[in-house]
Amino acid sequence: MITFVWAEDENGLIGEKGELPWHLPADMQFFKRVTLTGDVVMGRKTLESIPNPPLKKRDNFVLTSNENFSLKGVTVCHSKQEVLEKTKEAEKPLHVIGGVSLFELFKEDVDMLYRTVIHESFAGDTYMPPIDYTKFELIEEKKGHVDEKNKYPHTFQIFKRK
Numbered sequence: 358m359i360t361f362v363w364a365e366d367e368n369g370l371i372g373e374k375g376e377l378p379w380h381l382p383a384d385m386q387f388f389k390r391v392t393l394t395g396d397v398v399m400g401r402k403t404l405e406s407i408p409n410p411p412l413k414k415r416d417n418f419v420l421t422s423n424e425n426f427s428l429k430g431v432t433v434c435h436s437k438q439e440v441l442e443k444t445k446e447a448e449k450p451l452h453v454i455g456g457v458s459l460f461e462l463f464k465e466d467v468d469m470l471y472r473t474v475i476h477e478s479f480a481g482d483t484y485m486p487p488i489d490y491t492k493f494e495l496i497e498e499k500k501g502h503v504d505e506k507n508k509y510p511h512t513f514q515i516f517k518r519k
């Protein structure tokens with residue numbers, strides 16, 4: 358099974374200058390809980406946006422065109438085919454965690470969407486590519502808790518391909 362796991366603001370924004378545009382620990386916890394169930398695959402820029410990669414307790418795969426790229430604890434792939442071949446033995450979900458090029462690459466393959474909507478408008482430069490939501494059914498929706506550490510109203514949604 359292939360999933361997408363991401364957070365976007367009310368305009369579909371996901372990134373700003375190589376980082377997340379917001380600080381929302383509750384979403385980081387949600388992200389961790391979801392992705393701990395499987396492997397993670399990401400683009401090289403998303404990998405570089407993670408402090409102290411790889412993501413712990415998960416097999417990490419990265420896509421890059423750079424033949425010389427290497428990082429301890431990360432399996433480097435140079436094509437979607439290579440990612441699929443290297444993860445097919447694992448009987449667990451493959452979580453696609455961005456960025457734009459990865460979401461584009463796997464959009465016909467994805468079975469489940471884990472979307473966090475942050476009900477705010479941020480400044481940034483990277484937007485989620487369009488998803489045809491008519492092909493998906495919303496199976497779970499939960500409002501996040503707003504508190505001192507999590508200042509922005511947010512909603513966790515889970516969609517399943519129809």
Ligand SMILES: NC(=O)c1ccc[n+]([C@@H]2O[C@H](COP(=O)([O-])OP(=O)(O)OC[C@H]3O[C@@H](n4cnc5c(N)ncnc54)[C@H](OP(=O)(O)O)[C@@H]3O)[C@@H](O)[C@H]2O)c1
Pocket residue numbers: 362363364365370371372373374375376377399400401402403404406420421422423434435436437454455456457458459462483
């Ligand atoms: N809000 C969220 O949930 C979320 C999630 C993920 C990322 N982000 C944000 O998004 C930004 C980074 O994402 P991005 O979209 O700019 O970049 P990205 O998709 O993470 O990385 C792009 C890079 O991936 C490699 N790549 C992609 N497709 C490939 C293919 N088919 N074959 C080989 N290599 C391939 C290339 O690396 P090379 O250039 O090395 O060849 C490409 O430059 C950051 O701001 C990050 O914080 C946000």
